[in-house]
Amino acid sequence: MATEKYVNIGGVWKAVSSEYANIGGVWKNATTNYANIGGAWKPVPIVGALLFVPETTTRFYQLDTTAGADNWHENTVGSIAVACDSDGNSYWANGTDVTKCDTDGNVDWTFTGHTSTVTSVCVDADGDVYSGDAGGTVKRILSSGNQEWSQNLGVNYSVYGLAVDYSASIIYASTGNAEFEVHRLLKVNGNHARIYYSPIEADILTIAIDESASLYLGFADIGIVRKISNAGYVYPTFTEDMDGASGSVTQVVVGHDGYGYAALKDTKAIRKFDLSDGSEVWIETIGGTAAGAGVAVDTLGNVYGAFRKAGNSVDNQIRSVNSSGNTRWNWSPYVSAQFYKMAVTPGLKSAGF
Numbered sequence: 637m638a639t640e641k642y643v644n645i646g647g648v649w650k651a652v653s654s655e656y657a658n659i660g661g662v663w664k665n666a667t668t669n670y671a672n673i674g675g676a677w678k679p680v681p682i683v684g685a686l687l688f689v690p691e692t693t694t695r696f697y698q699l700d701t702t703a704g705a706d707n708w709h710e711n712t713v714g715s716i717a718v719a720c721d722s723d724g725n726s727y728w729a730n731g732t733d734v735t736k737c738d739t740d741g742n743v744d745w746t747f748t749g750h751t752s753t754v755t756s757v758c759v760d761a762d763g764d765v766y767s768g769d770a771g772g773t774v775k776r777i778l779s780s781g782n783q784e785w786s787q788n789l790g791v792n793y794s795v796y797g798l799a800v801d802y803s804a805s806i807i808y809a810s811t812g813n814a815e816f817e818v819h820r821l822l823k824v825n826g827n828h829a830r831i832y833y834s835p836i837e838a839d840i841l842t843i844a845i846d847e848s849a850s851l852y853l854g855f856a857d858i859g860i861v862r863k864i865s866n867a868g869y870v871y872p873t874f875t876e877d878m879d880g881a882s883g884s885v886t887q888v889v890v891g892h893d894g895y896g897y898a899a900l901k902d903t904k905a906i907r908k909f910d911l912s913d914g915s916e917v918w919i920e921t922i923g924g925t926a927a928g929a930g931v932a933v934d935t936l937g938n939v940y941g942a943f944r945k946a947g948n949s950v951d952n953q954i955r956s957v958n959s960s961g962n963t964r965w966n967w968s969p970y971v972s973a974q975f976y977k978m979a980v981t982p983g984l985k986s987a988g989f
Contacts, residue, residue, distance in 0.1 A: 690715035704967030708741035722982035745781030768795025797843035812839025831868035854885030875914030906941035918961035924951035942975035
């Protein structure tokens with residue numbers, strides 16, 4: 637009897653010294669996972685999922701997603717947004733700076749080119765970083781930490797949300813403060829054009845993108861998620877109201893499972909919804925006094941929600957639920973934590989979020 641295991645690879649029987657997977661029609665040695673990013677298969681190192689949590693009081697965290705343990709944390713002047721790449725590097729909006737940390741929490745570089753508070757950050761599959769600030773400026777920062785370009789969308793703008801369409805080399809920015817718009821920027825030079833103007837005077841706090849490059853906008857103070865095309869067409873059949881007439885949608889993401897997820901301020905909940913019409917799949921509330929502040933979802937469909945309340949409260953916590961909305965764990969480092977938008981590896985889906 638043969639002592640080795642064999643598998644038929646492309647019509648040829650091979651001894652299994654390692655495992656194989658068919659990636660995009662090509663058999664590859666499966667020493668790593670692969671993900672389809674922007675239509676191209678890219679290697680994703682096999683590491684446990686990592687959750688990155690900004691906290692505006694004193695620090696930011698990397699958490700183990702299996703139990704909510706604090707892997708490491710860094711002191712900060714006040715972080716309100718984070719992005720991550722498939723290698724486990726994280727990129728933090730940290731006051732007027734953008735800070736890159738490696739998987740172990742060591743600072744690789746700090747970009748100090750913003751003059752206003754950095755309010756949003758995202759990263760593409762090449763490791764290039766895009767950051768937006770409260771003065772209406774979007775910057776492209778190369779993986780080396782050096783600025784490639786800087787574009788100002790307007791003096792009355794705050795850039796609250798950023799998303800990448802990697803396949804088209806386009807970045808989308810959502811704004812607020814005095815102008816409530818979505819702009820499309822070219823990766824190569826940052827040239828931009830407005831594609832959407834909201835008739836409702838409400839900040840567009842967050843923006844996400846799906847595989848077909850449809851955009852999902854989360855609004856402050858009116859509690860809706862709006863779906864638009866990458867040309868700015870509003871889908872009229874999409875159900876909008878998610879957090880009531882005065883609520884705020886603080887973060888929207890598109891999961892690897894093809895569903896949308898929203899953090900809801902007034903409802904104090906995380907909601908899973910259908911991307912076609914916005915209909916609710918399930919909703920998870922904290923059962924306390926803290927508002928929904930952030931949401932992230934990993935490749936297995938596990939969901940992570942950030943809940944925030946001003947002052948000291950045991951309801952300041954991170955909660956994880958599985959793909960069906962059932963609780964996995966709760967975590968809170970101390971009662972004065974003020975959590976914000978989150979990210980989880982590998983971060984980029986297809987078009988990106």
